[in-house]
Structures are given as C-alpha cells and as structure tokens.
Amino acid sequence: MTIDAAAIRLTDAILGDDGPDLEQALKAIAANIGVLHISYAPLCSQKSEDANLFRAICTYPVAWQARYFKKQYARIDPVIARGSEAVLPFDWDELPKDDPATQAFFDDAADHDVGHNGLSIPVRNRKGVRSLVSFTSNHSKDDWAKYKSRNMVKLQPMAVLIDSAAGINFKLTLDPVELSKREEECLIWAARGKTYHDIAGILNLSFASVKGYLDTARHKLSCINLTHAVAVAIATGVIPAKALRWPC
Numbered sequence: 001m002t003i004d005a006a007a008i009r010l011t012d013a014i015l016g017d018d019g020p021d022l023e024q025a026l027k028a029i030a031a032n033i034g035v036l037h038i039s040y041a042p043l044c045s046q047k048s049e050d051a052n053l054f055r056a057i058c059t060y061p062v063a064w065q066a067r068y069f070k071k072q073y074a075r076i077d078p079v080i081a082r083g084s085e086a087v088l089p090f091d092w093d094e095l096p097k098d099d100p101a102t103q104a105f106f107d108d109a110a111d112h113d114v115g116h117n118g119l120s121i122p123v124r125n126r127k128g129v130r131s132l133v134s135f136t137s138n139h140s141k142d143d144w145a146k147y148k149s150r151n152m153v154k155l156q157p158m159a160v161l162i163d164s165a166a167g168i169n170f171k172l173t174l175d176p177v178e179l180s181k182r183e184e185e186c187l188i189w190a191a192r193g194k195t196y197h198d199i200a201g202i203l204n205l206s207f208a209s210v211k212g213y214l215d216t217a218r219h220k221l222s223c224i225n226l227t228h229a230v231a232v233a234i235a236t237g238v239i240p241a242k243a244l245r246w247p248c
Helices: 003-014 022-033 049-054 062-070 078-083 100-111 141-170 181-191 196-203 207-220 226-235
Strands: 037-042 117-124 130-137
Touching (some): 022 037, 037 141, 049 062, 049 181, 078 117, 117 141, 130 141, 181 196, 196 207, 207 226
Antiparallel strands (some): 117 130
C-alpha cells in the first residue's frame, strides 16, 4: 500500500465505509507505508490529560499504553508538550533531552517498542481543535532522514485525514455536562474502582479535595451517588468508556 492508497483508505473511513475501525486501519497503514507506529492524540485544552489520552488512537503496544497511563506520562511527555504549541511538523530528535526525566521517558518508550525515531505533525481542524499525529520507526538515522524527505509532502495531508477519521470514529457529540479537569480526572479514577484515598494519592491531592471534586461532578450530572454519576458520565460520553478497559 502506498501513502496515496492509504489516504484513499482513510477517506473511505471518513465517508462511512464499513471497514475496520481506525486503530486497525492505522495498523495496516503503518505496516504498508514503512513506519512502525502511528498515533493520533487530541490536544483539547478544556480536557484533562487523562481524558485526552483515552480519546487517543494509536498502534503502540498495549503494554506501553498501560504503562504510559499508569506512570502519568501525559504530564511530562515532551512530544505532547511541543505539539501543544507547535505549528510545523517536528522530529523527536529536535526535542531537548538534557532533563534526566525526559531521557528516561524516551528510554522507557524505546524499551516498549515505540520506535527509535519519531515525527509529529500538529493539526488544527476547522473547529479550531488541535491534535497531534505521530509516525515512528526503527530506521537508521540516515534512512529516516531520507524517508522524511521523500514522504513529508504526503504525510502532512495524511495527518489531516487521520484527524478527520478520528472524529468520525469517535462519533463525537457535545458533552451534555462540562466538568473541570480535576473533576474529570477524579471521576475517571473512580470509574476505575479507586477509592477516595487511592485517588488522593494518585493525583497528589488531599482527601477533602478529591471528595469535593467528586461531589461537584455528581451534582453537575444530577446523580444521587458516585456509582450513579460514573454510569451516567460513561453513558453520555462525559468520560470515555475506554477508561474502564485499561488495566490499573
């Protein structure tokens, strides 16, 4: 499959073709255009890092996805940090790695078969919503430079197509309730079976703060208890159902 053929496949997804879901499509596309992995990450500033993460679509190994969430890497990921501000595509080699935590992050990613090279392309759709599409590989540095030079002009419009296909894949609608980032974070962890004390430790908050955030979220959802609030939040898309499927 050429990059042009992959673009046609994504266009079919956008137009409603009854093919595989986007994650499976990206796996096939990655294998056929000569990259190791492809990822799509929404960068909605009104959402918590965890909520954005659960709306992401990628072909990374499941073990890395679970570790990324468990280690709360979204808060330190230099790719996401640069992508939140960048306008132009950037190679991961351009990112500063003098911080030991940053270097440890990239080492951990490499150990989990994310790829030794990375290219990220920022996308802003017609609604002004930002996202980041990344391609990774295990090419040698010289071969990776040649690959980018040969294909960049096609990878950029492909990133836009992936962003569009992701919107269709999620069937996104306006959230009926707007939670704050902290309310959203706490509710996601509650949905994953964590206690107030657990959540306080995970998010480095006090017990009282966690209870306050969850109580406010519950009231916004017009629910009588936390279990009810979690169910309503998932059913209405306020928090992504995918959050429940990841191992803690």
